[in-house]
Amino acid sequence: MRFETSTIKDIAKALGLSTSTVSRALRDRYEISEETKKLVLAYAEKVNYRANPIARSLKERRSYSIGIIVSEIANNFFSQVINGIESIAYDRGYHVIISQSHESYKQEKLNVEHLASRSIDGLLIALSSETQDIAYLRNLYGKGLPIVFFDRVPEDFDTHKVIANNFKGAFDATEHLILSGKRTIAHLTNSENLSITRERLKGYQAALTKYNIEFRAELVKYCQHGGMHNAELEQAVKELLPLNPDGIFISSDRLTTGCIMAMKKTNPGVAHKIAIAGFTNSSLVELFSPSLTSVKQPAFEMGQVATELLISMIEAKRPVTEFETKVLDTELVRMQKPIGNRFL
Amino acid sequence: MRFETSTIKDIAKALGLSTSTVSRALRDRYEISEETKKLVLAYAEKVNYRANPIARSLKERRSYSIGIIVSEIANNFFSQVINGIESIAYDRGYHVIISQSHESYKQEKLNVEHLASRSIDGLLIALSSETQDIAYLRNLYGKGLPIVFFDRVPEDFDTHKVIANNFKGAFDATEHLILSGKRTIAHLTNSENLSITRERLKGYQAALTKYNIEFRAELVKYCQHGGMHNAELEQAVKELLPLNPDGIFISSDRLTTGCIMAMKKTNPGVAHKIAIAGFTNSSLVELFSPSLTSVKQPAFEMGQVATELLISMIEAKRPVTEFETKVLDTELVRMQKPIGNRFL
DNA sequence: AAAAAGTGTGCAAACGTTCCCAAAAACGTG
């Protein structure tokens, strides 16, 4: 069950030309007389000709599509990044294929390899929290697949990368808590595997240092699965609360919302007593209770920049050897103060 | 810049066989000796052979991929539907390509036609709130492209459809408000173009009727852009509040969150005085303040069912003529009562 | 022992493009 469309051959036959001529007219390549070109174009328009992208891909050995790997599309940050990616990709004639790793290394690898076999022209990827071994990416990269990392990037991989200024974002958030008078500030974060985890931890520590607050390792809790499992989060919260933190800095979107949820569930009483600052791109934070201070990443822009870089690699005539790591600034959105004695 | 992989030809050459034999061994078709099959399979495994899906698509005139059109992936409901779709599609060997209409008819049409030209084998679509004219879909459908609608479905289009029990969901939510003592219940809803709008309106009306509450048209506000524009939402809220509703039933995910946001912004004082019940699949509702009663759709399941139906159409040997409309039940999640005098 | 049936394999065409190469047409130029 497939539907018929007119091909270049049909046009050639109808016009008494060769397929090569028609192809040239359509693609506007090489020398071709203005006259025949017009003729062909007019006829193509008339029969509503659409080039078959599959055939084109086969011949040209590229697909005009780029693969995206994120852990979860149901995540404000990532869906905004994807919107940024699309905005550039479509403009430049590329299609995007989105895959989700669900924070699983196995799934991530499977998806990447699936995409690669579908001859994507390039890959945009934010690593899963489980990922430690990126040999399979090196392998593909070595074979010539352009890759640009964003958000969660590996350290020793020579290619373009786009990240937020995680250090500063974390520093600002922590400093904000300190300036509101908090002294026992916990840090709930993602798997140590991730670059963002390490960078944000450093920002957190730097802020403590600046204000002469001792860093206490037991106040830092890692969630290996990035908050995908509720049990993990609740466990972390359960371990943290007995230490009586008066503030908590949380380092990722899902963890932030998940943590508040876990606190409300396990210790509803204290949820409002602890000041929260966390990375999140949710547009709904204003509705949250308890309210929180959030670090917003320029997600849309991150997607755009990463895509520009990727396309530049794809379309480069010679292998690219100069790589850059773009760092984009985050924005601190301060908690809204309660009005009166009601939490609004 | 493209990377080399081994082809069927390479294998044939290495093994001294013909490409046909290799192809048959790989595809496990026709009569082929157990022996050669093993030989080929072993070698293919060794060189990590991956069939080129592009070539296969060209030859077979199908792509093993299905297109998805939703208005927005950054929407809890739709991202859950997509997860459901993926769960089935991948199992059955299909790839999914996601496109967003951003509630724009033009964008929707463009995306669909783009997908069609990329020879997707079938289409799963939830119409944009702007869409009135679906002639272009009929056209493709007439040419043989299998289409299954979900959530937002057209009335007179003979194909499979999967929807939630919108009438009942709306009825339950409205009834809940009534049973909590509300008598002036407003209804904030999407564009009249959408099936879900009409069905939910009926459910709302039925509940009012059951409890002898007069239906007042001025209490119903439509948002043509489905809450994509803040101005639209704020305007609706501004028109609604002077009518002094004590309850409000909201008919979509984005509108629900958007409306609360708009109320808090424009009239923070009353936001907590109006009982809210709305359709939303957000996992974050528990964090919201004011809290609300929500109608949850079985989004994941909806994606699964729609995909099953679509694949059955794709793989049908003869044109399908018997169509079904599956209706899935919604779930009412009652508002959590405030604990003590704090809104938790 | 010959014919029929069954089994495994290879050849070659096809899917719809693009593009190299050569041929043909058009044009200058001495």
Next chain:
DNA sequence: CACGTTTTTGGGAACGTTTGCACACTTTTT
């Protein structure tokens, strides 16, 4: 008007598969 040069066109291979057909060989049937 013969020649070179430029412009335009067509032939045909190639991209990596799948598959109808034919052929060769083996086995069964008569």
